[in-house]
Amino acid sequence: MKSIIVIEYSIHLILLLVFYMHMFQLNSYFLKKHIHWMKNNTKKMVIQLGFILISLMLLCVNHMISMISVIILLALSIIYNMPKQKAKVPFQLTNRVKRMFLTEGILIGMVIWLGGIDTYLYIKLGILNIFSSILCMIANTINMPIEYFGQQRYIKQAKKILNEMPDLLVIGVTGSYGKTSVKNFLYKILSTKYEVLKTPKNFNTTMGVVKTIREKLKPTHQVFICEMGATKPGDIKEICGIVKPKMGIITSIGPQHLESFKTIENIIKAKFELADSVKENHGVMFLNGNDTNIANMIKENLDMKVVSYGVENKKFIYNAYDLKSSSKGLTFKIQDENKEEIALKTKLIGKHNVMNITAAMAIGNYLGIPIKNMKTSIREIQSVEHRLQLIPHGNLTIIDDSYNANPVSSKLALDTLAEFEGIKIIVTPGLIELGEEERKYNFEFGQYITEVCDYIFLVGEDHSKEVLEGIHSRKFNKRKIFVVHTPEEAVKKANKYAVKNKVTVLLENDLPDNYNV
Amino acid sequence: MKIKVGVFFGGKSVEHEVSIITALQAIENMNKEKYDVIPIYIAKDNKMYCGNGIGDIKRYTNLKELLKNSTQVTLVQRGEKVAIIRSDKKFYEKEVYDYIDIAFPIVHGTNVEDGTIQGYLKMFNIPFVGCDVISSAVGMDKYVCKCILKENGLPVLDCKCFSKKAYNDDSKKVIEEIENVIPYPVIVKPINLGSSVGISIANDQEELQEAIEEAFTYAKKILVEKAIKNLKEVNCSVLGDYEETMVSECEEPIKTDEILSYQDKYISGGKKMGGKLEGSKTSMNAGVLKLPAEISKETKEKIQNLAKRVFRVLGCTGVIRIDFMIDQYLDKIYVNEVNTIPGCLSFHLWRETNVNYTDLIDKLIELSLKRNREEEEITYSFETNILEGYNLNGTKGVKNIK
Numbered sequence: 001m002k003s004i005i006v007i008e009y010s011i012h013l014i015l016l017l018v019f020y021m022h023m024f025q026l027n028s029y030f031l032k033k034h035i036h037w038m039k040n041n042t043k044k045m046v047i048q049l050g051f052i053l054i055s056l057m058l059l060c061v062n063h064m065i066s067m068i069s070v071i072i073l074l075a076l077s078i079i080y081n082m083p084k085q086k087a088k089v090p091f092q093l094t095n096r097v098k099r100m101f102l103t104e105g106i107l108i109g110m111v112i113w114l115g116g117i118d119t120y121l122y123i124k125l126g127i128l129n130i131f132s133s134i135l136c137m138i139a140n141t142i143n144m145p146i147e148y149f150g151q152q153r154y155i156k157q158a159k160k161i162l163n164e165m166p167d168l169l170v171i172g173v174t175g176s177y178g179k180t181s182v183k184n185f186l187y188k189i190l191s192t193k194y195e196v197l198k199t200p201k202n203f204n205t206t207m208g209v210v211k212t213i214r215e216k217l218k219p220t221h222q223v224f225i226c227e228m229g230a231t232k233p234g235d236i237k238e239i240c241g242i243v244k245p246k247m248g249i250i251t252s253i254g255p256q257h258l259e260s261f262k263t264i265e266n267i268i269k270a271k272f273e274l275a276d277s278v279k280e281n282h283g284v285m286f287l288n289g290n291d292t293n294i295a296n297m298i299k300e301n302l303d304m305k306v307v308s309y310g311v312e313n314k315k316f317i318y319n320a321y322d323l324k325s326s327s328k329g330l331t332f333k334i335q336d337e338n339k340e341e342i343a344l345k346t347k348l349i350g351k352h353n354v355m356n357i358t359a360a361m362a363i364g365n366y367l368g369i370p371i372k373n374m375k376t377s378i379r380e381i382q383s384v385e386h387r388l389q390l391i392p393h394g395n396l397t398i399i400d401d402s403y404n405a406n407p408v409s410s411k412l413a414l415d416t417l418a419e420f421e422g423i424k425i426i427v428t429p430g431l432i433e434l435g436e437e438e439r440k441y442n443f444e445f446g447q448y449i450t451e452v453c454d455y456i457f458l459v460g461e462d463h464s465k466e467v468l469e470g471i472h473s474r475k476f477n478k479r480k481i482f483v484v485h486t487p488e489e490a491v492k493k494a495n496k497y498a499v500k501n502k503v504t505v506l507l508e509n510d511l512p513d514n515y516n517v
Numbered sequence: 518m519k520i521k522v523g524v525f526f527g528g529k530s531v532e533h534e535v536s537i538i539t540a541l542q543a544i545e546n547m548n549k550e551k552y553d554v555i556p557i558y559i560a561k562d563n564k565m566y567c568g569n570g571i572g573d574i575k576r577y578t579n580l581k582e583l584l585k586n587s588t589q590v591t592l593v594q595r596g597e598k599v600a601i602i603r604s605d606k607k608f609y610e611k612e613v614y615d616y617i618d619i620a621f622p623i624v625h626g627t628n629v630e631d632g633t634i635q636g637y638l639k640m641f642n643i644p645f646v647g648c649d650v651i652s653s654a655v656g657m658d659k660y661v662c663k664c665i666l667k668e669n670g671l672p673v674l675d676c677k678c679f680s681k682k683a684y685n686d687d688s689k690k691v692i693e694e695i696e697n698v699i700p701y702p703v704i705v706k707p708i709n710l711g712s713s714v715g716i717s718i719a720n721d722q723e724e725l726q727e728a729i730e731e732a733f734t735y736a737k738k739i740l741v742e743k744a745i746k747n748l749k750e751v752n753c754s755v756l757g758d759y760e761e762t763m764v765s766e767c768e769e770p771i772k773t774d775e776i777l778s779y780q781d782k783y784i785s786g787g788k789k790m791g792g793k794l795e796g797s798k799t800s801m802n803a804g805v806l807k808l809p810a811e812i813s814k815e816t817k818e819k820i821q822n823l824a825k826r827v828f829r830v831l832g833c834t835g836v837i838r839i840d841f842m843i844d845q846y847l848d849k850i851y852v853n854e855v856n857t858i859p860g861c862l863s864f865h866l867w868r869e870t871n872v873n874y875t876d877l878i879d880k881l882i883e884l885s886l887k888r889n890r891e892e893e894e895i896t897y898s899f900e901t902n903i904l905e906g907y908n909l910n911g912t913k914g915v916k917n918i919k
Contacts, residue, residue, distance in 0.1 A: 164518040191890050216597050219518035220618050220644075220886055 001067050002122060005059075008074035009125035015081045016048065016132035017104060022091040024136045028231070029096075031137055036259075038133065049130055051077035056126045088510065096147060103139035151207060158213040159242055168221060170243045171363065172274045174228040174236055175251030175288075176267065177409045178356050179204070181384050182251050183227045185360035189377045193369050194222045204229030206238050213243075223367075230270045232260045240277030247366075248278040249286040249359055253293040254408045258435030268293050279304040286362050289316045290355055309362040311354050318362040320354050327390075327397065327420050327504075330354055334361065336371035344378050349399070350388040350416045352409075357381065386510070388413060396498040398491065402510035407431065407441045410508050414452045422502030425455040427490040428509050430463035439466050446470020453506075455497070456481045457490035519553040522882065523601065523617035525638075527559040528629030531714050531735070539861050540623035541574050546864070546874035552882075555601065555615050557590065559629065565590050567601060567614055590614050592641055599643045619882055620645040623858060627709050627736075630858050631657035644889035646881045647835035648857040655831055656857035657709050659740050662831070669830045671823065672851050674842070675699070676742040678708070681733050692725060695741050704744040705729055707736035718744050747845040750853070751810045753820050754838045754863035755828040756877070758884050762828055764821040765866035769810035808869055816843070819850060827852055834888050835881050838863045 027033040038045065055073050058066040111124055128135075162168065173183045180202055187198045199212045204227040217224065228239045250271050253264070261267045275285050285302070287294050290310035298306060309318040311332075322333045329347045332354050336342050346357060357378060365371055383389045386403035397420065401413045410431060417424050426449055430442050446467040449456055456471060458464035461483060471481060484490045487507055497503045526540030527533055537558075544554050556572040559565050568587030570576040576583045589604040601614045620643050622634045632654035638645040648656065655662050660678045667673050677695050684691050695703065705728035707715040715735035719725035725741075732739040754765040810817070824839045838859035842851045862881075864874045872880070 161518065188894075191894065195886050195890065218597075218618050219520045 001071075004071055005067070005074065005122045006125060008071065008078060009122055009129060012052070012074060012078055012081065013108075013125060013129050013132060015078065015083075016129060017101070017135060018091065019081065019083070020133050021097060021100065021136050022087070024140070025091065025097065026089060029140060031140070033259075034137060045133060048077075048081060049133075051080075052126055052129045056123065056130075059123065059126070096143075099143055099146065100136060100139040103142050104135050107135065107138065151210075154207070154210050154214060155242060158210040161213055161217055162243065165217075165219065165221075168217075169223045169247065169367075170245045171223065171225045172228050172236075172240065172243070172245035172248040172278065173225060173251070174230065174248070174271050174274050176254040176256040176271070177406060178251035178352065178359075179227050179229075181353065181356045181387060182249060182359045183225050184384055185357055185378075185381055186225055186249075186363055188381055189360050189364040189369065189374050190223055190225070190367065192373065192377055194367070195220050196223045196225060197221045198225040199227045202227070202229070206235070206242070209239050209243065228274060230267075230273075231257050233266055233270045234273070236270060236273040237277065240274060244281055245274065245278050246281050246283035247286070247363065248274040248283065249363065250274060250291075250294055251288055251356065251359060252291045252408070254291075254406060255434060255437070255441070256406045257433060258437065259433055262435070264293065268297065272297060275302060275304065284366070286359060286366075288355060288359065289313060307362055307366065309355075309358045311351075311358065318358050318365070320358045323351055323354050325349065325351055325416075325419055334358065334371060337365060342371050342375070344375060346378050346381055347390070348381060348383050348388070349390050349419075350412055352412050353383075353388070388416060394498070395502055396495055397502075397504045399504065399506045402487070402507045407434070407445065410445055411448060413506055413508055414448055417504060417506045418452045420502075420504040422504060423455065423497050424453045425457065425490075425494050425497070425503060425505045426453045427457040427459060427484075427487050427494070427505060427507050428464070428467070429459035430465075430467045431509060432463060442466035443470040443473070446472075447474055450474040450476045454480065455494070457494070458483045459487055459490065460485065520551060520882070521553045521555060521616055521618045522547070523555045523557050523620050525557045525559060525565075525620060525622045525634060526624055527561070528624045528626070528634070529559075529561055529563050530624065530626030530628050530630070532625035533561055535860055536623060536625045536629075537574070537577060539625070539858075541572065543621075543623055543862055543864075543874075543878060544572060547878050548875050551879075555617060557601070558587070559624070559634075560584065563628075564604075565592075588614060592617075594641055599641045617643065619643065619885060621882070621885075622647060623862070625858060625860065627657065631709065642893075644885040646885045648831075648833050648837065649888070652831045652833045653857045656833075656837070656855040659706060659708050659854055660738065662855055663740075666827060666830060666852055669826075671826060671830065672849070674742040674745075674851050674853075676740050678738060678740050679729075681737045681739075684729060684733065684739075688726070688729075691729075692722060695725065696722070699741060699743050701725075702744040702746070703728075703741050705732045706740045706742075707732045708738040708740055709736050745842055745844045745846075745851075749810075749812070749843040749845055751812060751816075751820055751841045751843060752838055752863075752866070753824040753841065754836060754859065754866040755824050755833070756836045756867070756872075756880060757828070758834045758888060759829065759832065762825050763870075763872075764824050765863065765872075766808065766869035767810040767812065767817055767820055768866055768869075769807040769812070771805055771807060808865060812843070816850070823850065823852060827855060831855065833857065834884055836862055836867075836877065838866070 023037065024034050027037050051073050055070045058070050108128055111128060112121065114124070171186070173179050173186070183198055187196055190196045197212070197217055199209055203209065203212055209226055224243070226239070226243050226245065228236045230236050253268055253271055255264060256267070261270065278285050284305040284307060286307045286309060287298055288310055289295050289298065289308040290313070298308060307318070308316045310316045311320045311323060313319055318334065320332045320334050324331045327349070329345065329349060330351065330353065331343065331345050333341055333343050346353070361371060361374055364374060386400050389400040391398040391400055399413065399417060417426070431438065431445060434441050443466050447470045450471055458467060458481065464483070482490070482493065484493070487510060491505060494503060494505045524540050524544055526536045528536065530536070540556070544556060547554055555567065557565055557567055558571045566584060566587040567590045570583050571587055590601045591604050593600050593602050595613070598616045600616050602612050603610060603614050606612050620638045622638065622645060624630050624634055630653060632650040635645065635648065635650045635653050639650060655665060660676070663673045663676060675698070677698060679691050702718050702720045703725060704716065704718050705725070715732045717728040717731055719728040729739060749769065751767050751769050753767045756763045756765070820841055823841070827839050828837060836859065838856045840853040840856070842853045843849070844851070862877065864877055867877050868874065
């Protein structure tokens with residue numbers, strides 16, 4: 001009987017350890033972020049651990065019936081804790097995770113050894129279950145020095161590789177939003193003339209960049225486009241210290257990751273760490289003149305070579321004008337190096353994408369590619385996945401903008417939606433990671449939705465509360481608001497309207513699993 | 518970090534030896550500051566070898582000895598790289614012999630140049646120098662090549678094409694058919710060999726029979742066309758890709774026999790191969806050609822224009838050589854054949870056009886990288902279009918497909 005309990009506790013422990021490790025991974029192994037997450041999800045944790053607590057109490061009574069009820073209870077709890085749906089961002093068994101599991105294993109082994117294996121084995125296992133949520137954090141702290149030295153070794157290797165390629169041009173791309181788009185567009189344009197490497201997907205941390213250099217950089221490469229993300233001050237400086245960019249671009253600055261940056265000034269400072277580094281390397285910065293925060297910095301003398309770009313402003317060195325947008329894409333004009341007017345066309349939607357394209361064109365032109373020759377590249381540019389990605393489906397058109405929404409980009413997405421004909425529907429769980437002002441931004445987001453959309457689908461209740469308040473603050477037919485559990489459910493319902501009418505569905509933000517539990 | 522270039526040469530082809538010469542000569546002329554060259558020898562049984570002696574022409578006089586002292590290798594994709602690994606690794610040896618960033622096939626003739634090696638390299642997603650699979654294959658098959666050029670309005674001689682089976686079944690009928698359409702003298706060629714192997718001229722029925730049978734020892738299909746009496750042969754090389762092309766100076770190979778035979782092309786002067794390579798800074802067929810060709814400026818321009826068109830029609834990349842025939846009687850130019858990997862990479866023609874060998878190789882490598890990036894781009898968009906669309910029916914559709 002006892003051995004059944006031991007086995008059940010062990011299975012339970014493994015399930016919980018894997019679950020918390022997954023969440024820890026989604027929280028980027030940040031202790032602060034993880035603790036914050038635990039605070040927000042106490043309900044879920046209480047349910048998860050409640051069964052264990054009850055079972056431990058029952059075990060104090062050494063009776064047949066209590067034993068049997070413990071076995072049943074634990075079996076139920078195991079079923080409850082089984083991973084149910086497929087995770088959106090699946091758990092990745094990286095080497096770091098393996099090392100943490102090893103440390104956890106050693107810790108667990110030590111606890112079990114304490115006072116002999118047989119004494120109170122199931123009680124020990126039960127207690128371990130209770131502490132499973134913090135085990136990954138303890139393991140992480142213990143492993144810190146090992147991880148640090150490992151990382152330092154990788155960084156050194158990456159630096160050595162770069163040292164051996166003195167002719168490689170490194171272009172740093174950063175910004176609160178638009179950086180992945182600009183990176184991809186730039187890659188497309190530069191590839192017509194150069195052998196280019198870019199950091200894949202959204203690998204934009206120090207270790208992501210280092211990994212790219214170690215695994216993907218080849219001696220044939222001439223240009224390396226390096227996306228640089230910042231979740232805290234100093235992040236970009238660290239990456240620049242490794243790759244030494246000779247060119248840089250800041251696409252935009254807005255409220256993002258406010259939980260760690262606190263103020264917008266800190267964000268500006270962090271993004272301009274790239275400019276500081278480019279200046280040291282006697283390079284040139286490309287700056288988005290349409291962004292107020294960036295424009296203010298240009299006005300203050302940066303004391304370096306700056307190329308401005310943007311839309312509808314003749315003062316910019318690269319200025320796109322006559323923007324026209326429809327559900328089929330965008331058209332715009334720009335003057336080339338000979339002051340000749342060139343008309344361009346793209347399949348992308350969202351007027352801000354013209355800004356992103358202009359950014360890529362500015363750098364491409366600076367590197368000797370005539371604007372005229374970029375026509376094909378620009379026509380063929382694909383939208384970045386889940387970033388205003390247009391997916392036509394007969395009468396139903398989906399605008400997939402589910403990646404990491406923020407106040408600015410979600411407003412842009414709604415503006416884009418407004419240009420579509422027929423019924424307009426939004427599917428959103430609300431915005432996240434906006435610090436103290438999250439409530440305010442979600443409220444305003446709700447208000448803005450009412451100006452554009454005909455139907456509103458809110459996904460989940462937790463984060464959409466403030467959005468709903470915003471919606472209710474305006475006059476909006478309550479019958480046209482629905483709360484659903486998944487975006488898929490919403491799309492299915494929306495599809496019904498598409499029988500008779502043209503329907504456009506905007507999928508705005510899709511929360512990762514650590515926000516959805 | 519230098520760019521690692523794997524030069525492939527040899528192969529199961531009658532032009533095996535010529536390929537060794539061309540390849541080792543090219544290696545000699547590669548910029549060693551920029552490239553780390555790894556010679557990879559393909560033996561006549563298609564096994565690949567690496568080793569210290571593989572890049573040394575003198576060692577090829579004793580091939581058995583050379584192979585004994587070399588390492589048999591094969592290509593493998595390792596992570597993002599293409600690795601050369603030892604096929605028969607001894608326990609104390611590392612599995613990976615080396616890595617390559619770019620493949621440079623310098624092979625001639627059937628079973629290698631005809632798209633075979635190009636297809637092999639393509640499977641490794643590695644940029645490779647020269648024509649792609651389809652243009653290599655078309656360039657090798659004289660009949661297919663003729664058809665495509667004809668379809669695109671380029672001047673080629675009319676011909677008849679026969680299979681070995683048709684000849685064996687009814688040789689009389691075959692000869693009759695030829696005689697009905699093409700007057701003597703005729704020229705008989707195996708369909709897929711370069712370097713003049715197996716080609717002969719027939720002035721009457723008896724000679725025709727002999728010529729056909731000789732040609733059939735080299736290929737399953739043969740080609741018969743009119744032999745031009747007052748013939749001048751002129752070759753021209755083209756360098757580039759679908760976007761930009763450059764043409765070289767024209768050369769005129771001098772015939773010792775009625776046509777330029779294998780003897781003339783590569784073994785003339787009775788010199789041994791080893792001896793020839795000593796002076797490899799000059800062309801290996803120096804002495805049997807006139808450079809530039811003795812033709813009028815007008816004819817030269819015509820030929821160069823035709824050469825460019827042929828290059829584009831066949832979708833070539835890199836450097837190719839196109840052989841033309843001029844019927845001096847009728848003052849007519851015909852495209853004779855296409856060499857997708859020309860002997861010596863036609864460097865002597867380019868030297869005459871003010872492109873030295875080292876720059877020629879740089880340009881070829883650059884073009885290979887360009888094509889590779891463009892191809893990857895296409896594959897990428899394909900992926901996003903079809904596999905990543907939002908499926909309203911969920912996974913049901915996928916199940917149905919299964």
